Amino acid sequence: MLKIRNLEAGYDKLKVLKGISLHVKSGEIVTIIGANGAGKTTLLNTIASLVKPRDGEIKLKDIDVTNSSPDRIVKNGCVLVPEGRQLYPSMTVKENLILGAYTLYRKKDKKSAAENLENIFTLFPVLKDRKTQLAGTLSGGEQQMVAIGRALMSGPDLLLMDEPSMGLAPLIVKDIFSIVKELRDRGKTILIVEQNAKAVLEIADRGYVMETGSLIMEGSSEDLLDNNDVKRAYLGRDYKNFTD
């Protein structure tokens, strides 16, 4: 589904991604974990073509999209669920959702858009109940559902999710992640960036660990959960000396 080689990107003089290579197979949930400032968001934004890569190659479904544009990435079936939801708080839930189907409306494909909206309402019944409510009045978990729903409106194959658990209570995090699993069962492929390593590794198939712009670990979720470096850095354990 997605293949990345030696990706480099940054802002002005700042080099954020220092040669990232990774892949996501169709039907997988793959996670990139890492601390604040590791470059995770930049990576997703670069895949979504919001940030221009300086070097490297991105292939989406075997098509080179390294120097594509955000709307073409969406048309190729890859949509970003951005960090912090980025909803329009003074617009209704339904209006927010419909914005996600702009590529369909441009093609005058209102039928698919309507179908997708119905599917989203079956996935998130609470949004159907609140479709006329203003997005800004929803709880954090519900807002995250709107953000995911909006991404699903164009009928993507690959979802890029940026910290969906951010600012949510543990119980709500669990709900959101079970929705991610549900999406996979419905045939979506998911690349998810997270600081909440433990929660995300429980639903992901594989993962990469990112540190200051480089990937320093890779493996099945099970192996990463067993790895002591991951435990120390992201699951809150510590050590001092080599022989400790």
Added chain:
Amino acid sequence: MIFSKEYETMQREDLEQLQVERLQVTLNRVYRNVLFYKNQYDNKKIEISSIKSLKDLASLPFTSKEDLRESYPYEAFAVPLRDIVRIHSTSGTTGTPIVVGYTKNDLKIWSCLVARVLSAAGITGTDLVQIAFNYSQSTGGLGFHYGAEQIGASVIPASGEEVLKQIQIMKDYRSSALVSTPGYALHIVSILEEQGMDPQELNLSKGLFGSEPWSEKLRDEIESRLKIEAFDNYGLSEIMGPGVAFECDKHNGLHINEDHFIVEVINPQTLEVIPAGEEGEIVFTTITKEGFPLIRYRTGDISSIIEGPCECGRTTRRIKRVTGRTDDMIIVAGNNIFPSQIEALLFEIEGVEPHFQIILNREEGLDVIELKVEVSSNLFAFDEIRKVQSFQNKIQQHLITSLGLHAKISLIESRSLGRTKGEKVKRVLDLRKL
């Protein structure tokens, strides 16, 4: 049977992507965690982010046995000691061992890779696997043990039991597969024949042999005399142990577990990478190991790469049977020994530069080693039998305690060893017919 279909039959293109990812991750980690690599790359001004493809690997320096010996015991570990759950070691060139640490994940992966080796030989959960490798610091015994358990076979850790006991176990427990050195298999068959037993009475149908060089001729001999199918496998403790490369039932080269090890073949003189098909020294880079990752490790083993898919369905490249060494290391009954180790030992005892010759032979399938040592007449007269004997015993004991080597010692008069023009004694005389 293919144990891990997803990885062993991967499209080459996908495999390459995986190898590049894992290589880069490994480089990022060794640069952060292993001072030896950090210094090496910093001194040579190598940016690890410049390694963008498998080809770029050739721009990195090698790791030698010597480097690892100097990092004794733990300098080359990439994780803190508390993350290590197993320690193996291997003999080095001058007696300092190379210490290899495994994390929990390393052991998990190792088990699965050995499971591939066993599955490729048709071993399944219903087999009884007799492991006749010494369970010790070296990796053969425990490596195969965990792999066989991984596929659910019944494992008999026969280890270093003496041969009659091995045969009794084989017969009474109805072992269906033997894991050992090829020499030991031949030894077993010799004793069987001596005892007037018919190998057909045994339940044995397969043998997995490795850890010393052998040949097609020896395979034929083992197969026909022991009435089994024999499989070659390759591994070395520094890299991991058994599970690096193995034969499938087509017996046409050894499949490398390329999703975990990147193989290169180099010209040992020019150190340049040479193309598939050409013979040279095998170099491995580990790309999933946590405890003891190695970048471009020179194995000293000589072989060549076979490209292209195998009839068995695996897409991994293969190496040919290892044909020799680039150094003077000799492998005796599965133990790696350097003549320099023996030299150092004799020097310690005699106090003068020793002249000696190692003579290797194979009797009833077993490696026999004889050590001829020149003794100067001023040390003692050869008619002082007791002195001669005690000196012989002393050398023998030293060889056992420091090298684990049981050798026959012959003391001979000074300058009685044949010398070439350069006044040098030929150190090793290998009379074994491999």
